[in-house]
Amino acid sequence: xxxxxxxxxxxxxxxxxxxxxxxxxxxxxxxxxxxxxxxxxxxxxxxxxxxxxxxxxxxxxxxxxxxxxxxxxxxxxxxxxxxxxxxxxxxxxxxxxxxxxxxxxxxxxxxxxxxxxxxxxxxxxxxxxxxxxxxxxxxxxxxxxxxxxxxxxxxxxx
Amino acid sequence: xxxxxxxxxxxxxxxxxxxxxxxxxxxxxxxxxxxxxxxxxxxxxxxxxxxxxxxxxxxxxxxxxxxxxxxxxxxxxxxxxxxxxxxxxxxxxxxxxxxxxxxxxxxxxxxxxxxxxxxxxxxxxxxxxxxxxxxxxxxxxxxxxxxxxxxxxxxxxxxxxxxxxxxxxxxxxxxxxxxxxxxxxxxxxxxxxxxxxxxxxxxxxxxxxxxxxxxxxxxxxxxxxxxxxxxxxxxxxxxxxxxxxxxxxxxxxxxxxxxxxxxxxxxxxxxxxxxxxxxxxxxxxxxxxxxxxxxxxxxxxxxxxxxxxxxxxxxxxxxxxxxxxxxxxxxxxxxxxxxxxxxxxxxxxxxxxxxxxxxxxxxxxxxxxxxxxxxxxxxxxxxxxxxxxxxxxxxxxxxxxxxxxxxxxxxxxxx
Numbered sequence: 001x002x003x004x005x006x007x008x009x010x011x012x013x014x015x016x017x018x019x020x021x022x023x024x025x026x027x028x029x030x031x032x033x034x035x036x037x038x039x040x041x042x043x044x045x046x047x048x049x050x051x052x053x054x055x056x057x058x059x060x061x062x063x064x065x066x067x068x069x070x071x072x073x074x075x076x077x078x079x080x081x082x083x084x085x086x087x088x089x090x091x092x093x094x095x096x097x098x099x100x101x102x103x104x105x106x107x108x109x110x111x112x113x114x115x116x117x118x119x120x121x122x123x124x125x126x127x128x129x130x131x132x133x134x135x136x137x138x139x140x141x142x143x144x145x146x147x148x149x150x151x152x153x154x155x156x157x158x
Numbered sequence: 159x160x161x162x163x164x165x166x167x168x169x170x171x172x173x174x175x176x177x178x179x180x181x182x183x184x185x186x187x188x189x190x191x192x193x194x195x196x197x198x199x200x201x202x203x204x205x206x207x208x209x210x211x212x213x214x215x216x217x218x219x220x221x222x223x224x225x226x227x228x229x230x231x232x233x234x235x236x237x238x239x240x241x242x243x244x245x246x247x248x249x250x251x252x253x254x255x256x257x258x259x260x261x262x263x264x265x266x267x268x269x270x271x272x273x274x275x276x277x278x279x280x281x282x283x284x285x286x287x288x289x290x291x292x293x294x295x296x297x298x299x300x301x302x303x304x305x306x307x308x309x310x311x312x313x314x315x316x317x318x319x320x321x322x323x324x325x326x327x328x329x330x331x332x333x334x335x336x337x338x339x340x341x342x343x344x345x346x347x348x349x350x351x352x353x354x355x356x357x358x359x360x361x362x363x364x365x366x367x368x369x370x371x372x373x374x375x376x377x378x379x380x381x382x383x384x385x386x387x388x389x390x391x392x393x394x395x396x397x398x399x400x401x402x403x404x405x406x407x408x409x410x411x412x413x414x415x416x417x418x419x420x421x422x423x424x425x426x427x428x429x430x431x432x433x434x435x436x437x438x439x440x441x442x443x444x445x446x447x448x449x450x451x452x453x454x455x456x457x458x459x460x461x462x463x464x465x466x467x468x469x470x471x472x473x474x475x476x477x478x479x480x481x482x483x484x485x486x487x488x489x490x491x492x493x494x495x496x497x498x499x500x501x502x503x504x505x506x507x508x509x510x511x512x513x514x515x516x517x518x519x520x521x522x523x524x525x526x527x528x529x530x531x532x533x534x535x536x537x538x539x540x541x542x543x544x545x546x547x548x549x550x551x552x553x554x555x556x557x558x559x560x561x562x563x564x565x566x567x568x569x570x571x572x573x
Contacts, residue, residue, distance in 0.1 A: 006179040008513035008557070014506075014564060022565070045505055045521060046535025068535070070503035071565055126509065 013126060014071065017119040021075035026082055031064040036147055040067070040139030042131055042158040047073040051139055055147065058088050070132050072123060077136035079117055089144055096137045103130045131158050161454060161462045163547045169194040169450075170545055180515035183550045188333045188361060188494050188541035189519050190383045193447075197387060200446035204439045211435055213412060227438055230445035231428075234393055237448050238359075238378065239369030245401065247394040247428040248441055252360040253283040255379035255394035256327070258431060259356055260287035262404040263377075264325060270296030272324040275353075277302035277310060277339075278531045279332045282524045284358045288327060297324070304531065308335035308484040315344060323353040330362035334523045334539065335484035336467075336491035338362070345374045354400075360384055364543075365463055365492050367456040370395050386543075387447035388440035394431070401427040408433040459544050463493035466542045466551070470495050473551050477558055483532060493542035496523075499558055502565045504538040510564065514557040516550075 034052035041048045049067025053060060063085055065077045084092045099117055102110050106124040110117075123133045139156040146154040167173050172192045175182050184192060204226070210219035212227050228243070235243045249255045264274070274288045274297055292299050300318050302310055319326060326348040331338045345355040356377035362368055364385035370378045377400070382391035396404075406413050406424055410433035415423045424430045451459065468488045474480055479500035485491045499507060504520035511518055519539045522529045529535060540554060 005181075008178065008180070008510070008560070010510050010513045010564075013509065019564065045503075046529075070505040072506075129505065129509065132505065 012122040013129075015119045015122065017116060018071065018075040021078040022071040025066070025074060025078040027062075027064050027085070028066040028078070029064060030066060031062055034064070035152065036143050037153050038139050038143035038146070039155045040135045040158065041155065042069070042073070042135050044158075045070065045073075045132065047132060047135055047158075049073070049077050049136055049139065051077075051136070051143055053140075053143055053147075055089070058090070060084050060087055060089060060092060065136060069135075070129075072120070072129055072132040073135050076120055076133040079120070080136045080140060083115065083117055084140065089147070093141065093144060096141050099137055100134055103133055134158065159455065159458050161458050161544055163462070163545065166454075167545050167547075169196065171195060171198070173545060177515040177517070178513050180553075183514070183516040183553050185540040185542065185546065185550070185554065186517045186519050187364075187543040187546075188384070188523075188539065190389070191364065191386050191543050192545065193386055193388065194450055196450050197443050197446045201388060201439055201443040204442045209439070212438055213429070223438055223442070226442045226445065227436075230441050230448070233445050233448045235395075237452065238363065238393075238395060239371050240395060242398060244427055245395050245398050247396070247401070247431045248436055249379075249392035249394055249431075250390055250437070251383070251392035252358060252379045252381045253392070255377075255392045256283055256356065256358065257287050258394055258407045259377050259379075259396070260291050262407045262431070263354075263400065264288075264291045264297075265294060266405060268292075268295040268297040268324055271322060272297040273300050273320075273322040274298070275300045275302065275318055275323055275326045275328075275348075277328060278304055279308070279310075279335060279337065279525065279528050280327070280329050281333055281358065281360070282526070283360075284327055284329060284356075285527065288325075298322075302328075304335075304337075307486065308332065308337045309490070310337075310339055312343075315347065319344075319347050319353065320351055323348060323351055325354050325356060327356040327358070329358045329360075330368075331359075331365065331492045331494075332484070332525075332528075333361050333494065333541075334496050334525050334528055334537070336494035336496070337485055338366070338490060338492060341375060342373050345376075349374070361492060361494070366460050376400060382440070382444045382447060385447060386450060387444045390437045391440045391444050398427065401431070404431075406430050406433065410434045412436070454544065462544055463542055464488045466546055466548060467491070467493045467495060469548050470540060470542070470551055470554075473555050474558070477555065477562070479562070480558070483537065494539060495541070496537045496539040498534060498537055499562050500566070502561050504536045506565055507538050507558065507561045510561040511554070511557040514553055514560075516554055516557050518554075 031052040036053045038051040047069025052064045054062040063081045103124045135158045142154045142156040208222040210223040212224040231243045231246050234246045348355045354376040357375040359380040363380040378395040383389040413433040481498050483496045508520035
């Protein structure tokens with residue numbers, strides 16, 4: 001009897017939480033009159049997104065994100081909005097750094113502070129897909145830098 | 159003659175390996191092909207028994223290596239239907255062959271107002287060199303569009319190629335659409351206007367019988383690695399008088415006859431274009447590749463691929479929401495099937511298929527202008543070769559259906 005083939009395993013990458021964010025993206029209605037508009041673009045795979053941010057002093061009051069691309073890039077962006085809204089910019093910057101390190105320098109457990117974002121940890125095992133997950137976060141970091149410089153629009157290429 | 163696929167597959171050691179615990183289904187042949195043991199052995203034989211530099215050593219190994227290297231040049235000439243080995247220049251790949259023509263011919267010849275014509279279905283390697291040359295010489299770029307089936311429009315070709323055209327550079331078989339272009343008809347028209355024709359044969363030579371004399375092209379470029387051969391070997395065919403009139407591409411050893419401190423004279427063609435120690439080992443192994451394909455017969459290779467392509471189009475067309483790009487008829491296309499499945503991003507599809515052991519290409523296929531023309535950011539592509547069999551399509555279809563289920567998104571909620 002020939003051995004049955006093993007079941008293909010893609011659950012580690014495509015966790016239910018990621019698929020849920022991909023199918024039902026959060027905060028994707030563009031904010032009118034945003035303080036900063038940031039576009040993120042990955043020319044290699046054509047992923048693109050637009051982040052709009054409103055601030056209340058040092059806090060991110062609201063974010064919208066819409067775009068098109070693969071499930072990882074869009075889910076990561078949707079999860080970003082959930083994670084960053086209502087937080088001080090300094091904390092979000094720290095979170096962004098932590099998130100990027102989880103994917104580029106994986107060393108076991110993801111920090112507890114990342115919360116749901118931990119679901120994207122599996123991407124680290126797929127080097128070609130890491131940029132899909134970091135696109136929204138790098139775009140956000142550029143937007144926050146731009147705010148410090150007094151700008152209102154920025155375009156990030158991954 | 160029908161190819162005995164099961165027997166032939168035994169020649170390819172890589173087809174015995176597993177990916178994620180499942181048998182490898184290799185459908186990324188338009189990117190690069192796998193190698194038979196005969197080619198691997200030829201490479202090992204070179205390094206184990208007659209490794210030496212060519213064209214200068216006065217010893218047995220050098221003579222053997224030179225003979226084998228030049229024998230491969232003759233085999234290459236025979237394979238693409240030219241009697242004259244002196245018209246065959248070895249390069250690193252198709253890209254370098256096209257760049258050789260761009261720098262040694264176009265850069266010296268073209269003037270402001272001259273026109274270079276190519277199509278929207280070109281690979282980046284047949285676009286970017288011409289953009290660079292146009293910038294430098296003041297020549298103008300003209301583009302040929304396609305219809306919805308991915309075929310060139312003959313009316314437009316006749317309107318575009320004219321007295322100002324100096325070069326028409328055209329892909330023989332599209333690496334995305336699979337479209338096989340009637341390059342002979344284009345060459346006839348271009349020649350009527352005194353223009354030269356370069357054919358990018360990277361996808362055609364591996365899969366179809368090709369005869370450069372019948373195509374009547376002036377330049378023809380292709381790569382060994384896409385035709386069961388080693389990486390690092392490309393071929394430029396050019397009419398002899400063109401090669402003779404052209405300046406060298408790179409300067410150095412091998413390409414010279416006499417060197418003085420102030421100036422040098424050039425070697426004869428084709429060696430004038432092969433500066434420095436060439437990729438001797440891989441060229442020698444390429445000789446074994448040509449033997450292998452010649453024994454199979456390119457007519458049979460083409461027939462086998464038409465059969466699996468027909469089956470693939472039939473199977474994929476039955477999947478809901480799946481769009482196939484390119485000509486419908488397998489007579490008009492090669493063994494490349496490019497597609498999209500609903501809203502599923504090709505990279506997600508590629509990752510899911512990989513977990514099934516299926517290797518496909520996902521992305522822009524080095525043809526971004528064509529992606530724009532098709533109105534997509536990316537596509538998935540399955541491309542076949544002689545060792546692929548219809549049963550492997552079962553796994554492809556299974557994987558695509560699994561991905562479609564996984565990513566099916568309620569359309570209303572998508573941005």
